[in-house]
Amino acid sequence: MRVATASDHAGTGLRLTLAERLRAAGHEVLDLGPAGPGSVDYPDYAGPVADAVLGGSADLGLLICNTGIGMSIAANRRRGIRAALCLYPLMARFARRHNDANVLVLGAGLTGDFLAWEILEAFLAEGFEGGRHLRRIGKIDAAPGTGA
Secondary structure (H helix, E strand, C coil), rough: EEEEEEEEHHHHHEEEHHHHHHHHCCCCEEECCCCCCCCCCHEEEEEEEEHHHHHCCCCCEEEECCHHHHHHHCCCCCCCCCCEEEHHHHHHHHHHHHHCCCCCEEECCCCCHHHHHHHHHHHHHCCCCCCCHHHHHHHHHCCCCCCC
């Protein structure tokens, strides 16, 4: 699986740790930064991950900031992106099963490395159930939005 990753400065360490684990598990990682620990603005990194998922150069996305809230808001502004901030593996499973989430968001200040990996594994392992959930996703996709 191809996973596009990015973070802000607060999430850089966790992003690099998870990218290494993803590669070790046989996944392809498209690391979209940032390269260093200097302060950056999370919207500048949420956009490229959303573009990679929407454009097909990544199957799924992973975004990390301190709480995950900013990245979630920024990513979900893109029509077709369903970014889910998950604190537990069960949340990640249901985000994929019922919401067809295509971007996982983590809060580096809230989630340690071990739990973050468990959440990411759960997210990658699940698929969308469809059925009644497809109708609901259609309503989200049809809702007015910026498309930006």
